[in-house]
Amino acid sequence: HLPVTFQRHGNVLHGQCYDRSGDPEIRVTAMLELGSPLEMIQLLQTPWEERFKICLSLVKLLFYLAHSPLGSIVLLDFQPRQFVMVDGNLKVTDMDDASTEELSCKEDNDCTLVFPTKSFPLKCSAVGKCEGINEKKNLFNAYRYFFTYLLPHSAPPALRPFLSDILNATGDLRYGINETLQAFEKVLHLYKSGLYLRSVQYVTIPFSLRGFRTVEGEDYKCWPSYSHLGCLLSVHGAEEAAAICNSQSQCQSFIVTQQRTWTGELEQM
Incomplete structure (x- = not known):
């Protein structure tokens, strides 16, 4: 088992062992945080x-694994x-499948x-x-199981070149975990900051912030959305919200709320 200092990392599932010595059948019970598969x-x-948040959390975990006090740690059953x-x-739930062992070698082959x-040739x-x-x-497994599916789909257009760079560089292992974390943080x-919007040319659109319905009694729905009951998106401001609404034929009006997501973005209805 890995030391407690490692198990307390924010992206490792926390747990405790409860000694039930009075029960001859069950001596120890493991109690873990309740998580959703x-x-x-x-x-x-x-x-x-x-989805970007999930990938960023994974990259931060892999960065810690690469620089842990125990040495570089690999997740043997990365699924x-x-x-x-x-x-x-x-x-991550199962640290029994983690190892600090690195492959021994005599030559690069x-x-x-x-x-x-x-397959990737490495140095001895x-x-x-x-x-x-x-x-x-670890990094290539993150690419093939997570980045490939979660990063590009419905990403803001201005960010897609940066995400493509991440996908290409991790898919070819041209990036190590340090460079990957830097790219994600960028x-x-x-x-x-909203800087990604500077390359977007907006058209003045005559919308008022007065509702989120297409016609009376019918909610406008979009996908993907923060709510299945209507169209709830995150935007940097009213200008971006207007551009999104203008790009979707069903949208007639919108409201920019004061609710904020984990990045500080406003939510648009």
């Missing part, structure tokens, strides 16, 4: 901002089923990282270990 199909129906959502945060669809270090193999294995900064 990851359902990729459901995640694809959530707003892009929430979406090994993660859960707890209060909107991604957490001993250090090929093999996946079902790709002077100490006889394949350089960065644990970090790169996208987050552009999104939170």
